[in-house]
Amino acid sequence: MRKVKVYITLKEGVLDPQGKAVKNSLNTLDYANVNEVRVGKYMEVMMEDAENLEAQVEEMCEKLLANPVIEDYSYQIEEVIA
């Protein structure tokens, strides 16, 4: 069994209104040194190991988990010991 940790982030240059709102809130809480916040997504995908696991994960990110028009993705594959 593998645990795949997938991180989705907005591409550089794509405006992040949500991140901006969070940044403003942090500033309001007196964290004056916060300059920018970008909000992304984190997913854990549990899957059976396969020979082409990495290619599969790559494909899943391209096809569904991320939208390559606006998002970048990265992932880590970890072994799960039952």
Added chain:
Amino acid sequence: MKFAVVVFPGSNCDRDMYHAVKDSLNEEVDLVWYQDADLSEYDVILLPGGFSYGDYLRSGAIASTSNIVQQIKEAAAQKKPVLGVCNGFQVLLESGLLPGAMLPNRDLKFMCHHEELRVENAETMFSSEYQKGGLIHLPIAHGEGNYYCDDATYQQLKDNEQIVFTYTNNPNGSTGDIAGIVNETGNVLGMMPHPERAVESLLGNADGLRLFQSILMYWRNNHVIHA
């Protein structure tokens, strides 16, 4: 002429779309459930607004993986008119039938009001009953209608005259004030504003009806006259 309104779990403008075609345009229309639809018997495919699959992951993302999308792609390849409104537009973007993607509105608010639109291209099968440069009013109702595409794609949209409607007072931050675009072949239109909610002067606005009339004119010119 037969219209199909594809209903996904979470669609909520399907009845409005049905009503616009049936009662205002007076054409045949069916509501078809996404799982058991056979789109081959229809002339026009309509993807309604709403929140398919609760907007999980990204608006339209889950719906774009359903089997019906293959049928929608086939219909599009056969040059049948395909219209996606609001969530329908998002589904078309996520399916790759139209370029670009949707982001949350610039001001993070769900917006529900009328917007003024400029008709940028009045020569598509969806807009021939409008005047180029004409101003119309249509309701918008969305939280994620901030259309995004990169500079190269935007230039392409402009060069190919794929931009059909723009906002005169951009409410959501869309690239190039874009409210609606067609694909390169001009038979797939995605737009955030709701033409189906503006089909009766009795209710204050019939600007949207001309969009449906344009489709009808197109179909008649191509089928009836040559019959």
